[in-house]
Amino acid sequence: MPRSYASAVLNASAEEVWSYVRDFGNLAEWMPGVETGLIEDGGPSDRVGCVRRLIGPGDSVFRERLSGMDDADRSYWYEILECPLPIRGARGRLRVAPVTDTGQAFVEWWGDFSADAADERAMGKTLARGIYAPGLDALRKRFG
Structure with a gap:
């Protein structure tokens, strides 16, 4: 299974x-290209099992289920239920760790997925360079 x-x-x-990114429902606030986002059942955005619905360019729909959250490790992981990309069985993880010498x-943001052999390389780059890296860059700007 490839990893981006x-x-x-x-x-x-x-x-x-x-404290900011642990809100599974706020991705539209900081992620470039996400026009709207919401937790489908309107429940708490840190409840394991909640589903966020994201609308991107051209009304593309991404649906992702929160699979777990660990406040001690400062991480959450999720599975992609629906997306317009030619991937399947995709899971992602976002983790925040301290840099002890600078504060x-x-x-880190990564994901594992399956794709047809012809799409695998392109999808790996799309996730890493087209989704994760721009999202982290937006967070870098947000936090100065």
Whole structure:
């Protein structure tokens, strides 16, 4: 199963960054290309099992279910239920860790997925460079 990965160092504490990104329902606030986002049943956005519905360019729909959250590890993981990309069985994880010598936050975002052999390489790049890296760059800007 291929893995796509991106990481960044942010000028904020891990606690500050985690308190913002742990909201599984706020992706539209900071993720480039996400026009709207909501938790489908209107329930809490940190409830394991909740589903976020994201609308992107051209009314593309992404639906993702929160599979787990670990506040001690400052991470959450999710599965992609629906998306316009030619991938399947996709799972993602977002993690925030402290950079102990500077007090900054180290943020990692990665995902595993399956795709047809002809699409695998392109989808790996799309996730890493077209989704995760721009999202982390937006967080870097947000936290100065």
